[in-house]
Amino acid sequence: MNLSDLEEKYGTVGKIDGTEVAIYSRDNEIEVLENVCPHMGCQTAWNEAEQTWDCPCHGSRFAPTGKVIKGPATKPMKLLIHVIEDGELRLVE
Numbered sequence: 001m002n003l004s005d006l007e008e009k010y011g012t013v014g015k016i017d018g019t020e021v022a023i024y025s026r027d028n029e030i031e032v033l034e035n036v037c038p039h040m041g042c043q044t045a046w047n048e049a050e051q052t053w054d055c056p057c058h059g060s061r062f063a064p065t066g067k068v069i070k071g072p073a074t075k076p077m078k079l080l081i082h083v084i085e086d087g088e089l090r091l092v093e
């Protein structure tokens, strides 16, 4: 994914190499999470007003870094290691 594909807001969802990702990008900070809710596997959506990743299935909410703010999820979203090369965001295996 090219950095220019990041949305104007702080959260962007998309796919990198077939992996669903949730990307938080603010100033020089970028967090890349696997966009899979640890409760039962739904995909989250960015809530710009609250600055949270919200799961539409059962209402779990997560901080930009994936930490659980509200259940039923009890585990955080998975943080993915990434690199930025020539403006491209890539996942590290």
Ligand code: FES
Residues within 6 Å of the ligand: 037, 038, 039, 040, 041, 042, 055, 056, 057, 058, 059, 060, 071, 072, 073
């Ligand atoms: S799958 Fe996300 S809250 Fe249940």
